[in-house]
Amino acid sequence: MExxxxxxVVDDEEGMREGMRRVLERNSYQVDLAENxxxxxxxxxxxxxxxxxxxxxxxxxxxxxxxxxxxxxxxRQTVIVIVSALATVEAAMEVTRQxxxxxxxxPFVPKDLKQVVDRAVRQRRLxxxxxxxxxxxxxxxxxxxxxxxxxxxxVIVLNINREPVLxxxxxxxxxxxxxxxxxxxxxxxxxxxxxxxxxxxxxxxSPRDEVKIRxxxxxxxxLEVRVNPYLRDGENAGAIVILDDVTRQWQVEQxxxxxxxxxxxxxxxxxxxxxxxxxxxxTGMFDNQVEKIHEMMxxxxxxxxxxxxxxxxxLFLNQSDAGKVEKSIERLELKTILRDQLEFFQTQADRSGxxxxxxxxxxxxxxxMDRKDLDRIYMNLxxxxxxxxRERGKLTLVMQQDDASVVVKVxxxxxxxxxxxxxxxxxxxxxxxxxxxxxIPGTGLGLATVKRIIGEYNGSIQVDSExxxxxxxxxxxxxx
Amino acid sequence: xxxxxxxxxDPDLQEGQKVFLEGQGYEVLTAGGAGEGLEVLKREIPNLxxxxxxxxxxxxxxxxxxxxxxxxxxxxVPIIMQTGARDKLGFTPESYDEKARSxxxxxxxxxxxxxxxxxxxxxxxxxxx
Numbered sequence: 001m002e003x004x005x006x007x008x009v010v011d012d013e014e015g016m017r018e019g020m021r022r023v024l025e026r027n028s029y030q031v032d033l034a035e036n037x038x039x040x041x042x043x044x045x046x047x048x049x050x051x052x053x054x055x056x057x058x059x060x061x062x063x064x065x066x067x068x069x070x071x072x073x074x075x076r077q078t079v080i081v082i083v084s085a086l087a088t089v090e091a092a093m094e095v096t097r098q099x100x101x102x103x104x105x106x107p108f109v110p111k112d113l114k115q116v117v118d119r120a121v122r123q124r125r126l127x128x129x130x131x132x133x134x135x136x137x138x139x140x141x142x143x144x145x146x147x148x149x150x151x152x153x154x155v156i157v158l159n160i161n162r163e164p165v166l167x168x169x170x171x172x173x174x175x176x177x178x179x180x181x182x183x184x185x186x187x188x189x190x191x192x193x194x195x196x197x198x199x200x201x202x203x204x205x206s207p208r209d210e211v212k213i214r215x216x217x218x219x220x221x222x223l224e225v226r227v228n229p230y231l232r233d234g235e236n237a238g239a240i241v242i243l244d245d246v247t248r249q250w251q252v253e254q255x256x257x258x259x260x261x262x263x264x265x266x267x268x269x270x271x272x273x274x275x276x277x278x279x280x281x282x283t284g285m286f287d288n289q290v291e292k293i294h295e296m297m298x299x300x301x302x303x304x305x306x307x308x309x310x311x312x313x314x315l316f317l318n319q320s321d322a323g324k325v326e327k328s329i330e331r332l333e334l335k336t337i338l339r340d341q342l343e344f345f346q347t348q349a350d351r352s353g354x355x356x357x358x359x360x361x362x363x364x365x366x367x368x369m370d371r372k373d374l375d376r377i378y379m380n381l382x383x384x385x386x387x388x389x390r391e392r393g394k395l396t397l398v399m400q401q402d403d404a405s406v407v408v409k410v411x412x413x414x415x416x417x418x419x420x421x422x423x424x425x426x427x428x429x430x431x432x433x434x435x436x437x438x439x440i441p442g443t444g445l446g447l448a449t450v451k452r453i454i455g456e457y458n459g460s461i462q463v464d465s466e467x468x469x470x471x472x473x474x475x476x477x478x479x480x
Numbered sequence: 481x482x483x484x485x486x487x488x489x490d491p492d493l494q495e496g497q498k499v500f501l502e503g504q505g506y507e508v509l510t511a512g513g514a515g516e517g518l519e520v521l522k523r524e525i526p527n528l529x530x531x532x533x534x535x536x537x538x539x540x541x542x543x544x545x546x547x548x549x550x551x552x553x554x555x556x557v558p559i560i561m562q563t564g565a566r567d568k569l570g571f572t573p574e575s576y577d578e579k580a581r582s583x584x585x586x587x588x589x590x591x592x593x594x595x596x597x598x599x600x601x602x603x604x605x606x607x608x609x
Contacts, residue, residue, distance in 0.1 A: 265534065265564055268564045268592065268593075269490055269493075269564065271593070272490070272493060272564060272592045272593035273490055273492035273493050273496065273593075274492075275593045276492070276493055276496040276497065276593055276596075277492065277496050279496075279500075279595065279596045280496055280499060280500045280503075280596065283500070283503075283596065285500070285503040286499075286503075292499065296496070296499075299492050299495070300492075303492055
């Protein structure tokens with residue numbers, strides 16, 4: 001449905017005004033009348049007209065002035081048709097110069113009026129369409145700008161002359177630079193490598209959809225910097241630089257690298273020791289001292305077994321990392337499990353004359369855990385309590401509980417640790433290194449694994465120790 | 481008899497090299513860490529020191545070397561560093577030049593496990609006569 005167009009008729013002759021109104025209303029226009037220039041401007045201020053038919057010669061404010069007012073103050077919104085008996089070429093040129101669209105000469109018949117008005121209406125429709133298009137364009141530009149500004153990534157657009165033409169707030173904050181129209185690429189303080197990437201993209205003979213990616217440290221942050229070509233009609237128009245904060249991924253990566261280099265070191269040490277013994281035996285220098293050779297082979301065996309333990313622990317860590325270890329959670333009586341464990345370690349304890357004791361009260365100590373996890377926790381703690389104990393020492397497991405949790409204290413009378421040595425105790429590959437511990441094999445993964453497992457059950461582990469007196473590990477897990 | 485101090489936190493490497501070098505006619509002292517090594521040096525002046533890099537800390541060997549060099553009595557004792565971590569720290573035999581030697585304070589750096597003949601050759605190089 002077409003909207004009704006609004007027309008203003010300005011003429012000082014009443015007959016003329018009324019005649020035009022009749023014709024226009026018959027053609028479904030909404031018509032307002034003004035009998036002089038002052039009235040016309042008043043109406044133009046109050047309403048918006050699609051079309052104005054203006055008499056040129058009027059007392060007071062004449063048609064020229066009304067035309068100028070429309071074009072200068074109303075921004076050419078209204079299409080103007082001059083109606084005048086002043087049918088001279090000069091007058092026609094003058095009003096056209098002032099922005100009138102057409103000219104109608106008095107006297108005229110209704111058909112002439114209709115023709116001129118129809119033409120003017122077509123012009124008006126063109127203006128309206130263009131306006132609508134411009135409004136849409138402006139709001140679209142606004143929308144994409146808003147989207148770019150709200151992006152989590154930093155965005156910088158460079159033109160072909162390497163000048164930044166757009167920079168979103170995130171990019172400003174990543175680079176600590178405020179955007180201004182005269183900003184240069186140099187002021188962005190990007191690294192030489194990135195500037196090189198930008199140059200390569202911009203100077204590329206055949207701009208393809210290639211993207212250059214680099215990780216770049218900016219202060220505390222690690223940023224992934226992607227330089228993309230900005231193509232318009234297949235031609236190089238500039239470069240788009242995307243900055244993405246990858247600090248977290250980077251830290252994980254760093255941890256992984258550190259872990260792998262530690263693993264490599266831990267795997268190398270026992271092998272180096274074993275090969276060293278073999279090399280010595282192979283020199284033949286001890287061919288006459290069989291007991292010396294046996295001693296070295298015995299040590300090699302111990303180191304080899306420790307290496308196997310390490311590999312086993314690593315595989316376990318890897319599998320539980322990958323979520324590959326299936327847990328079968330069941331209600332277990334912790335007292336029974338600890339008794340079994342102590343029985344298992346009895347032979348090893350006897351070798352160093354260590355007394356194993358379980359201190360517990362009557363009644364149940366129920367937990368809901370995976371049996372294998374439970375075994376792994378106490379195997380590690382009891383084995384440590386024996387390994388790091390003194391000859392004829394004691395290892396005591398004390399069980400306590402309340403409504404919410406079951407607590408087991410694993411107390412040894414061994415070498416103990418200083419405050420300094422306890423730091424990092426639960427970290428992977430941490431081993432207390434002092435003359436007392438140097439002969440004790442261990443993977444450096446035991447306590448890290450124990451802590452990890454206990455954490456999976458929302459439990460906690462804590463250590464108290466005194467150098468030369470012994471250590472107590474307190475494990476707390478929820479009661480079933 | 482020439483005296484060699486072995487500083488290594490791996491008791492087996494320490495023991496292995498000790499019996500080997502004793503078999504080659506050297507007198508061998510041992511220490512299980514940088515701290516213990518410095519203790520030994522308070523009462524003994526060896527003709528050569530073999531030291532591990534990663535012990536109490538990842539750079540314990542360097543700290544040990546620096547401390548040894550501070551003592552004028554030990555300033556001229558050759559130090560051979562043995563480490564399994566050389567490539568991790570960016571050392572290569574080529575990069576181990578005069579400059580590196582001056583800040584690391586070690587005279588030679590060897591990668592673990594050190595073949596016995598290499599160890600012996602290197603030691604002999606510094607203990608001629």
